Amino acid sequence: xxxxxxxxxxxxxxxxxxxxxxxxxxEEMQIQYEMNxxxxxxxxxxxxxxxxxxxxxxxxxxxxxSARVSKVxxxxxxxxxxxxxxxxxxxxxxxxxxxxANILSExxxxxxxDLILSGLQSVDLGMGQTGVLLGTMLGMPTxxxxxxxxxxxxxxxxxxxxxxGWFQWVGLPLPACLSIQSGINTPxxxxxxxxxxxxxxxxxxxxxxxxxxxxxxxMVNRIYSMxxxxxxxxxxxxxxxxxxxxxxxxxxxxxxxxx
Amino acid sequence: MGILVILEQKENSIHRMSLEAVAGxxxxxxxxxxxxxxxxxxxxxxxxxxxxxxxxxKEVIVAQHELLNEYSCDGFSEIVRQVIxxxxxxxxxxxxxxxxRDFLPRxxxxxxxxxxxxxxxxxxxxxxxxxxxxxFNSKLGSDIVVNGAQGGLISFQSAAYQAESVRKGDAPVRDxxxxxxxxxxxxxxxxxFQESSGGVDLxxxxxxxxxxxxxxxxxxxxxxKALADAIGAELAxxxxxxxxxxxxxxxxxxxxxxxxxxxxxxxxxxxxAIQHVVGMKGSQNIIAINKDPEAPIFEIADYAVVGDxxxxxxxxxxxxxxx
Numbered sequence: 001x002x003x004x005x006x007x008x009x010x011x012x013x014x015x016x017x018x019x020x021x022x023x024x025x026x027e028e029m030q031i032q033y034e035m036n037x038x039x040x041x042x043x044x045x046x047x048x049x050x051x052x053x054x055x056x057x058x059x060x061x062x063x064x065x066s067a068r069v070s071k072v073x074x075x076x077x078x079x080x081x082x083x084x085x086x087x088x089x090x091x092x093x094x095x096x097x098x099x100x101a102n103i104l105s106e107x108x109x110x111x112x113x114d115l116i117l118s119g120l121q122s123v124d125l126g127m128g129q130t131g132v133l134l135g136t137m138l139g140m141p142t143x144x145x146x147x148x149x150x151x152x153x154x155x156x157x158x159x160x161x162x163x164x165g166w167f168q169w170v171g172l173p174l175p176a177c178l179s180i181q182s183g184i185n186t187p188x189x190x191x192x193x194x195x196x197x198x199x200x201x202x203x204x205x206x207x208x209x210x211x212x213x214x215x216x217x218x219m220v221n222r223i224y225s226m227x228x229x230x231x232x233x234x235x236x237x238x239x240x241x242x243x244x245x246x247x248x249x250x251x252x253x254x255x256x257x258x259x
Numbered sequence: 260m261g262i263l264v265i266l267e268q269k270e271n272s273i274h275r276m277s278l279e280a281v282a283g284x285x286x287x288x289x290x291x292x293x294x295x296x297x298x299x300x301x302x303x304x305x306x307x308x309x310x311x312x313x314x315x316x317k318e319v320i321v322a323q324h325e326l327l328n329e330y331s332c333d334g335f336s337e338i339v340r341q342v343i344x345x346x347x348x349x350x351x352x353x354x355x356x357x358x359x360r361d362f363l364p365r366x367x368x369x370x371x372x373x374x375x376x377x378x379x380x381x382x383x384x385x386x387x388x389x390x391x392x393x394x395f396n397s398k399l400g401s402d403i404v405v406n407g408a409q410g411g412l413i414s415f416q417s418a419a420y421q422a423e424s425v426r427k428g429d430a431p432v433r434d435x436x437x438x439x440x441x442x443x444x445x446x447x448x449x450x451x452f453q454e455s456s457g458g459v460d461l462x463x464x465x466x467x468x469x470x471x472x473x474x475x476x477x478x479x480x481x482x483x484k485a486l487a488d489a490i491g492a493e494l495a496x497x498x499x500x501x502x503x504x505x506x507x508x509x510x511x512x513x514x515x516x517x518x519x520x521x522x523x524x525x526x527x528x529x530x531x532a533i534q535h536v537v538g539m540k541g542s543q544n545i546i547a548i549n550k551d552p553e554a555p556i557f558e559i560a561d562y563a564v565v566g567d568x569x570x571x572x573x574x575x576x577x578x579x580x581x582x
Contacts, residue, residue: 010388011395014398016556017297017395017398017399019399024401025393026399031420032477036261046518049531065341080516084455096373097364097374098367098368098373098374101368110298123395124394124395125394125401126377126392126394127374127376128360128364128376128377129364129367129374132361132364132365132368133364133365133368136336136364136365136368136369137368141332141333141445142361142362142364142365142445143331143332143361143446145357145360145361153312161357161362162357162358162451163269163356163357163462165450166452166453167451167452167453167454168448168449168450168451168452169448169449170446170447170449171447171448171449172446172448173445175340181313182515183515191468191544215407216406217372217373217405217407217409217411218373218375218404218405218406218411219403219404219405219406220394220400220401220402220403221389221401221404222401222402223394223395223399223400223401224397224399224401224402225399225400226393226398226400226401230377230558230559230560230561231561231562232557232558232560232562232563233562233563234552234557234563234565235563235564235565236565236566237566238573239566239570239571240394240574241569242564242566242571243364243571243578244573244578246546246562246571246575247448247575247578247579248578249562250277250290250490250523250544252339253544254522254523254544256465256466256490256491256523257579257582
């Protein structure tokens with residue numbers, strides 16, 4: 001089975017995010033780029049599927065500037081991915097998921113993957129749709145919020161998270177494209193042997209300009225700090241006076257107590 | 260045609276978040292001088308028509324097909340694609356539910372129309388529609404514009420608009436012809452099931468008492484439970500409390516748990532990590548107790564109680580029981 005995993009490099013979630021001066025991206029001075037969280041789960045799921053099958057290939061696909069991408073691609077290869085495809089992008093970076101999916105589709109359609117996995121959404125832009133867009137463009141059935149997979153023959157069964165603690169099993173014919181929810185598995189750490197071996201693995205580069213065939217459909221116009229719109233009343237002092245103020249609030253302001 | 264708002268059904272009713280989406284569509288329609296049509300789709304949508312007609316809309320469009328009996332990504336996206344083709348709406352509006360996250364991107368790819376997801380507010384600036392979305396773990400805002408004239412698919416975040424603010428009306432109903440064949444639906448869905456929900460629906464609770472790591476240890480959970488009982492609340496938790504096994508997963512609030520917007524969210528010992536806040540910031544009132552005056556939860560709280568929850572909660576519970 002030939003599996004592609006879409007991986008995005010994103011600012012680490014502990015970063016202090018400040019809008020850049022031109023308000024089109026963030027200040028990058030203190031930002032460390034890392035593998036997007038749900039993408040790391042997608043990669044692990046692909047490796048587990050390949051191991052369970054006993055054969056196959058896991059190819060990681062990443063788009064972005066070289067300085068950011070190479071670290072996460074090396075990490076993915078060190079964890080066990082067989083090779084990588086890097087779509088090289090320079091500023092300004094694309095933010096339209098449709099355009100990104102189209103570029104990915106043009107870049108990988110000749111590979112004829114049996115399965116494409118992506119994380120559910122990125123922690124930076126959080127558009128949450130690139131995987132489904134790509135799957136649709138490649139003519140595949142898609143499923144999102146996947147928290148378990150079972151391969152049998154030319155079909156895959158996935159457990160999907162619905163709302164309010166509900167779940168559903170859905171069967172899809174292969175080839176298929178799945179968006180993976182965090183928590184589906186426990187991502188491994190790269191072994192020393194894996195890290196050494198990664199250096200010999202292939203990273204194919206594709207120039208974004210060569211596979212960009214259309215205009216973008218939407219764009220991020222401005223990034224900025226959100227205005228804090230709440231007025232907060234701070235209640236300090238002794239517990240007894242705090243409790244008495246809380247009782248007032250519950251009774252007269254929030255009004256959740258019966259008459 | 261203006262705006263097409265698609266109404267989702269949940270538990271034999273129109274999804275509460277879909278009513279919020281109608282309020283959002285009405286706001287968009289006011290600002291762009293457009294009319295709104297609503298779409299009901301399913302095998303038999305008759306139980307929902309009356310409720311939909313009671314909204315201020317130009318019309319309610321009904322698309323029925325037996326193959327829409329249960330949700331499928333292929334089936335639902337194909338029908339919405341057909342309706343878009345026939346009706347040519349400028350915007351398609353939905354609530355940002357799990358179902359929408361699953362099939363609206365497919366509609367985007369099929370129709371060649373951009374999907375702007377998880378929108379928190381809308382305005383027209385210099386004659387251009389601008390959609391605001393949170394980015395970077397909800398720490399920053401962003402303005403998104405749709406290029407060209409083809410419009411877009413828009414989903415509104417939970418509590419971006421209030422369901423109560425929807426304007427009422429008396430809309431006519433129109434059937435629309437659609438076609439769908441079994442071979443177009445490639446996936447096979449089994450019946451949805453719940454994993455030990457304990458019969459609890461946090462999303463419909465009016466008051467939640469939610470416990471965080473600051474509670475300290477499992478033996479203190481009954482103290483929070485007593486407060487919840489005294490105030491008539493359901494008990495909820497942040498992820499660390501669930502990961503520690505102190506409360507079951509179905510009580511978890513946040514990005515990996517439930518998304519709630521109760522009348523009162525009473526947070527106890529929760530610091531306010533963003534993964535938690537995204538699941539509850541739509542609450543109408545937020546009271547937070549934390550010993551750290553810098554706790555991020557206070558950023559979004561209406562009432563910030565700075566102090567030792569172990570001192571405050573038993574006293575508050577007692578006061579509630581006495582009244």
